[in-house]
Amino acid sequence: MKKIVFTGGGTAGHVTPNLAVMAELRRQGWDMEYIGSRDGIEKDIIDHEGIPFHHIASGKLRRYFDLKNFKDPLRVIQGTLQAYRLLRRIRPHIVFSKGGFVSVPVIVGCRLAGIPVIAHESDLTPGLANKISMPFVSRICVTFPETLKHLRGGKAECTGLPIRExxxxxxxxxxxxxxxxxxxxxxxxxxxxxxxxxxxxxxxxxxxxxxxxxxxxxxxxxxxxxxxxxxxxxxxxxxxxxxxxxxxxxxxxxxxxxxxxxxxxxxxxxxxxxxxxxxxxxxxxxxxxxxxxxxxxxxxxxxxxxxxxxxxxxxxxxxxxxxxxxxxxxxxxxHSPYGDGTAQIVRLIEAHRLKEGS
CATH class of the missing domain: 3.40.50.2000 (Glycogen Phosphorylase B;)
Structure with missing residues (x-):
């Protein structure tokens, strides 16, 4: 059984592109589960799809001073341990992350569990969650060609955005x-x-x-x-x-x-x-x-x-x-050069699965 875990949340933009990838992987016989936050919009969206959903603790990553900045790192650590235990139990071949605050503990948990991660950045410049996660991902897909100049290390690939069919x-x-x-x-x-x-x-x-x-x-x-x-x-x-x-x-x-x-x-x-x-x-x-x-x-x-x-x-x-x-x-x-990124992302996921199995 080919198995994948998805993550991403906070806003619909961090969740709905996952649905396009999920639909194609489901057609190809993949088993899938989702890790998100308890109160985020992702739970309602994923429950509607009938996919098993697991929630973990997640702290908000702020670029400004707030007293919660002193407490939320503890929630990220808690969420990382929860994600690690979930990943060890689910044992996916790979994790696909769409970003957002909840993705950080999941991606760090993947590093601890030895599970490869493909991430996706929708915006022209990388969000803070993806910036923090970059050292721990195997590949990061981007939507805008201009984004490539903001990402170092040879991990980035312009795939476009997965579009829900x-x-x-x-x-x-x-x-x-x-x-x-x-x-x-x-x-x-x-x-x-x-x-x-x-x-x-x-x-x-x-x-x-x-x-x-x-x-x-x-x-x-x-x-x-x-x-x-x-x-x-x-x-x-x-x-x-x-x-x-x-x-x-x-x-x-x-x-x-x-x-x-x-x-x-x-x-x-x-x-x-x-x-x-x-x-x-x-x-x-x-x-x-x-x-x-x-x-x-x-x-x-x-x-x-x-x-x-x-x-x-x-x-x-x-x-x-x-x-x-x-x-x-x-x-x-x-005459737009932008197409649906779903097929290219699915090929990357399949290639990483085969690479890990070889």
């Missing part, structure tokens, strides 16, 4: 039916990330009447962020979070407003959806989304509105400009 199999008609929309008016799809984005939500709602003159709107608001006062408005549907409905809803869209997490924007690119990207600011992040968005803008796949510049007027102007320019953006997307 179901995201490209949605039905626009079903998406419109889910929202009670008609086909004679374009659909604007708005998503502020897996946890939502309050500032985007507020800006959208402040110009809702103007947007509804031109578009029907699907608004993914984040948990607890729907507005009961807007329920029932014709042409506007809000959701906290979507899973199985996402491919159909996305298929119905003409334009997308989104944060600039790499998983989301590469899926939108694969689905050929022109994007207005509003990356997280440097005040709220390490700036990775800004770099992702600028890379896509330079290639003509999107327009970018910085969060510091987000107002009702700038959002309305950005949407209007993107819609007017959508044919050029779609033409650029058709």
């Amino acid at each position: 179901q995201i490209l199999k949605g039905s626009a008609a079903k998406g419109r039916q889910l929202c009670d929309f008609h086909s004679s008016k374009p659909v604007l799809f708005i998503m502020g990330g897996s946890l939502g984005a309050q500032k985007i939500n507020q800006a959208v709602r402040s110009i809702l009447d103007s947007l509804l003159q031109e578009f029907q709107i699907i608004h993914i608001c984040g948990k607890g962020n729907t507005d009961p006062g807007l329920q029932g408005i014709r042409g506007y549907r809000q959701f906290e979070y979507v899973k199985d409905e996402l491919p159909d809803l996305l298929a119905s869209a003409s334009l997308v407003i989104s944060r600039a997490g790499s998983t989301s924007i590469f899926e939108f690119l694969a689905a050929r959806k022109p994007m207005l990207l509003i990356p997280l600011s440097r005040a709220a992040s390490r700036g990775d989304q800004i770099l992702n968005a600028e890379s896509f803008r330079s290639q003509g796949y999107c327009e970018v509105l910085q969060e510091e510049e987000l107002t009702a007027d700038s959002l309305l102007s950005g949407v209007s400009s993107l819609y007017a320019d959508r044919e050029r953006v779609l033409a650029n997307m058709e």
Whole structure:
């Protein structure tokens, strides 16, 4: 039996690319399990897939001063011991890590247990978890070619992002039916990330009447962020979070407003959806989304509105400009060099398994 353990969590972007790799490995007869955190978004996603899930302790890795920085290293040590014991019991041939805080103790546990690790970095510059884990991994796959210059040691390979195949199999008609929309008016799809984005939500709602003159709107608001006062408005549907409905809803869209997490924007690119990207600011992040968005803008796949510049007027102007320019953006997307990284990653996993068995 070929066996693999997956890890990664904290946000959906650290989990959903794993699903694409899992689907292909399942077809090839691999047995798989998952190690994540108890309260992370990864548990709900993986439970939905019916894959055995194990939770370990995990401390957050911060780049700023916080009193928790003195306590969380102990949680990482605890998580490493828990991961080591799990790995010794599961005995996988290999571990695939998608990053996030929970991946660090799992990867260190793999080193202690003598299990090879292939990691994947989605963003243009490596995240802190992958930077810490680099000495312990056999190979690290990257999404952007520009990322290779940030990684030393000959371990990096540009594979692209694994794309969930179901995201490209949605039905626009079903998406419109889910929202009670008609086909004679374009659909604007708005998503502020897996946890939502309050500032985007507020800006959208402040110009809702103007947007509804031109578009029907699907608004993914984040948990607890729907507005009961807007329920029932014709042409506007809000959701906290979507899973199985996402491919159909996305298929119905003409334009997308989104944060600039790499998983989301590469899926939108694969689905050929022109994007207005509003990356997280440097005040709220390490700036990775800004770099992702600028890379896509330079290639003509999107327009970018910085969060510091987000107002009702700038959002309305950005949407209007993107819609007017959508044919050029779609033409650029058709010539994109980025493909689905799933097959290349699966080949690497299989090659490492054969190497370990030889």
